Amino acid sequence: MGGAFLAAAVLARLGARIGLPTIPLFILAGILLGPNTPGIVLVEDPHEFEMLSALGLVLLLFYLGLEFHMDDLKTGGRKMAIAGGAYLTLNVGAGLVFGFALGWGTSEALVLAGVLGISSSAIVTKVLVDLGRIGNPETKPILGIIVVEDIFLALYLAALQPVISGADSLSSAALDAGKAFGFLLVLAALARWGIDLIGRLFATRDNELLVISFLGAAVFVAGVSEWFGVADAIGAFMVGLMLGSTASGNRIRKLVHPLRDAFGAIFFFAFGLSIDPGDLPKVLGPVAIAVAVTIVMNVAAGQVAARLYGFGAQPAANISTALLARGEFALILATMAAGAGLDDRLSPFIAGYVLILAVLSPLAAANAHLLARFLPGGDRPEPPKAGALQGKGKGAGTDPE
DSSP: OHHHHHHHHHHHHHHHHTTOOHHHHHHHHHHHHSTTSSSOOSOSOGGGGHHHHHHHHHHHHHHHHHHSOHHHHHHHHHHHHHHHHHHHHHHHHHHHHHHHHHTSOHHHHHHHHHHHHOOOHHHHHHHHHHTTOTTSTTHHHHHHHHHHHHHHHHHHHHHHHHHHTTOOOHHHHHHHHHHHHHHHHHHHHHHHHOHHHHHHHHOOSOHHHHHHHHHHHHHHHHHHHHHTTSOHHHHHHHHHHHHHTSTTHHHHHHHHHHHHHHHHHHHHHHHHHTOOGGGSGGGHHHHHHHHHHHHHHHHHHHHHHHHHHTOOHHHHHHHHHHTOOOOHHHHHHHHHHHHTTOOTTHHHHHHHHHHHHHHHHHHHHHTHHHHHTTSTTOSSOOOOOTTSOSSSOOOTTOOOO
């Protein structure tokens, strides 16, 4: 674990000197020091980092929930639902068509629909933090789309599992989906009507007790969410959403920063451990097509969201590029596909696709002003916001505060 932290830090510091974002460098550290590349092998079995990686994802999404105010959800829920629905329709639909066009099989096409359709909440969060865009107006629809995606994800996983495993019990699939949806309703009810009670439970002047309390709550609810068939990420997000609206919200935001940054780096490092570069050449063609399809669909979805909110070319470009990354959910699908005995080309395809977009997304987001030139009304793009990683040597985890 110490070696992972140090390797990620060294590569990130070197990359910062030439203006590279930290996410692909953390992933590169995992690839170079994992079991799938020659040289020093720091971690023989990527599963050894499974719990640490899960903690990183939980903290990233918990922080995202802290920044997503309840008032935004109450007043802009309809717009968020439309923007999220449009994003899913374009991307999941394109993924399904792409999957059938490949001809690998029906179950494989259903898996690819999810792989191409769902953004990486962890990478999106990290990009917004690193570029200092958490407070930007277009961040609200970005976070709204992520929320809609996570809700869709819970139902999608519940329905997909019996299909790809060959189960023929529709009632079992419906039960799993109902259980997941019911738990989501409980979390939503707590977020809507339980804020005062939650605020009193977490009220303390002692920072040590506050850290232990919010960390315990985030991890515990994430674990319970997973047990109910809901992604652990959305459980952590909902805890952050609730606590961010309490009197302790501002203190929690400051206290969680170092935990978020440290374990977020471990999440991306562990992501790199799972990638075997040797498997990539045989699927480069399909990967290149899938990346192109995803870019086109994200630009279209960004335009839809921007028009819905009355934004111009620059915010539309910011939305399109921030949501480009694919990550943890795609890897979950790769694991499910391997366990179900689906086409053995799926795993290397998903690894290559995710790796390229994980590298491309932060770079594209940092240079979104270039895309804005080509969008309607984009003749005079705004310069990048101060705080964006433009080669100024800023470190990982730079926040607007």
